[in-house]
Amino acid sequence: MGDYADVNGVHLYYEVHGQGRPTVLLHGGLGATSMFGPNLPALAKGRKVIAVDLQGHGRTADIDRKLNAENISGDIVALIEHLKLGPVDLVGYSLGGGAAFWVTLKRPDLVRKLVAVSAPIRRSAFWADILAQQEQVGPEAAEMMKQTPMYQLYASLAPRPQDWARLLGKIGEGMKDDFDLSKQVATIKTPTMFVAGDADIFPPKHAVEIFELLGGGKKDGGWMGEGRSTARLAILPGVTHYAMGAAPALMEVVIPFLDED
Numbered sequence: 392m393g394d395y396a397d398v399n400g401v402h403l404y405y406e407v408h409g410q411g412r413p414t415v416l417l418h419g420g421l422g423a424t425s426m427f428g429p430n431l432p433a434l435a436k437g438r439k440v441i442a443v444d445l446q447g448h449g450r451t452a453d454i455d456r457k458l459n460a461e462n463i464s465g466d467i468v469a470l471i472e473h474l475k476l477g478p479v480d481l482v483g484y485s486l487g488g489g490a491a492f493w494v495t496l497k498r499p500d501l502v503r504k505l506v507a508v509s510a511p512i513r514r515s516a517f518w519a520d521i522l523a524q525q526e527q528v529g530p531e532a533a534e535m536m537k538q539t540p541m542y543q544l545y546a547s548l549a550p551r552p553q554d555w556a557r558l559l560g561k562i563g564e565g566m567k568d569d570f571d572l573s574k575q576v577a578t579i580k581t582p583t584m585f586v587a588g589d590a591d592i593f594p595p596k597h598a599v600e601i602f603e604l605l606g607g608g609k610k611d612g613g614w615m616g617e618g619r620s621t622a623r624l625a626i627l628p629g630v631t632h633y634a635m636g637a638a639p640a641l642m643e644v645v646i647p648f649l650d651e652d
Contacts, residue, residue, distance in 0.1 A: 393450070398469035404450035405443045405470065409435030412503075414480040414649065415467065416442040417487025419509070419636060420562055421541040423449030423548055427484075428637030434482070434646065441479075443470065444548075445487065447558050452550045458561040459568065460489030467494050471501050478503040480649050484636050485509050492572060495581050505583040506645050509591055509635050512604075513571035516597040528563035530556040577604045582621035584648045586641065588630030595626050623648050 393406045406424055408431060416434065418426050424442035427434075434440050445463050447453035456462055467490060471479055481502050483491030488510025495502045511517060517525070533556035536542055546552045583605050587598035602608050607622035625644040627635070635641060 396470055396473050398473050399466045400456070401446055401454055401466050402452060403443065403446075403466055403470060405441055408432065408440040408442065409438055411438040412480060412649075413476040414438045414440050414482060415471065415476070416440050417445065417463075417467065417481075417483035417490055418442075418448070419485030419487055421448070421545070421558070422485075422636065423544055425449075425544065425548075426636040429639070430637055430642045433642045438480070438649070441470075441474065441476070443467065445490070447554070447561060448545075449548045450550060453554055453557060453561070457565070458558075459565045460486060461493045463487075463490040464493030464497060467491075468498050468501060471498075477501075480504045480506070482506040482645060482649075483508065483510065485632065492576065492579075495579055495583070496572075496575050499579070499581055502581050504649055505579070505581050506586065506648065507583065507601075508586040508641065508645075509588065509632050511593045511597055512576050512601055513573060514569050515571070516593045516600075518592060518594070521592045525563070525566035528559060528566055530560040530563075532563075533559050573600075573604060576601065579605060580621075582623075584623040584625060584645065586625045586627065586635075586644060588627050588632060588635055588638075590629060590631045591635075592632040598624060598626055 396403050418424055423444050444451040447458055478501060481491045488507040491505055491507050495505045545555060585598055585601045589595055602622055602624035605622035606620040607624055610618055612619040627640045630638045
């Protein structure tokens with residue numbers, strides 16, 4: 392079921408799938424809820440999934456505000472409160488993963504468990520060629536990118552398809568902003584899983600770095616698992632950043648983590 396909530400200055404589109412524990416699902420940049428493919432119904436088996444189209448994406452129109460993970464997190468906090476969901480499980484991919492980190496940092500009381508997928512916590516962690524590609528993202532690329540599946544998805548859903556160049560401009564601006572959340576992530580006490588592909592847009596060592604900041608990887612877990620932290624790390628073999636959202640292996644690691652006591 393699709394609906395809109397007027398929260399934090401945004402006419403925010405969301406869908407509700409399934410029943411059970413509330414789980415908020417956030418997609419990546421230049422995508423929409425549908426980019427999760429069969430992973431969305433898989434996640435909705437036994438839980439209530441609230442899948443959101445982020446600012447300027449999918450069925451949610453852009454507003455006069457910078458488009459970045461921190462600003463988007465304010466929308467998600469407001470939506471959780473608007474829907475009276477209480478502590479939720481929060482799953483975010485790429486841009487949505489960055490927003491999920493920010494939600495958890497701002498309002499840990501609203502997050503029972505966090506899953507951040509393919510979301511680096513500092514700009515310098517990206518591969519050098521990815522940083523170079525990010526420099527090329529902007530409104531001038533709009534016409535060329537009309538040949539991509541990303542545009543086709545956008546054009547099929549957006550309330551204002553003519554805003555495509557504007558979206559690319561905002562995404563490009565956000566990509567050029569430097570960021571480093573290392574110190575903030577180290578303060579997170581919420582049980583957190585970080586997921587990356589071994590062919591992601593940053594090296595696996597950055598995923599390990601995040602895992603360690605969250606308290607994982609410090610010692611042997613013990614015979615009965617008594618030495619484990621509340622953090623989890625999953626590096627999926629052969630999965631790229633772009634295939635991650637719909638990769639079958641994603642829910643194979645995420646769902647057991649969310650179900651774990």
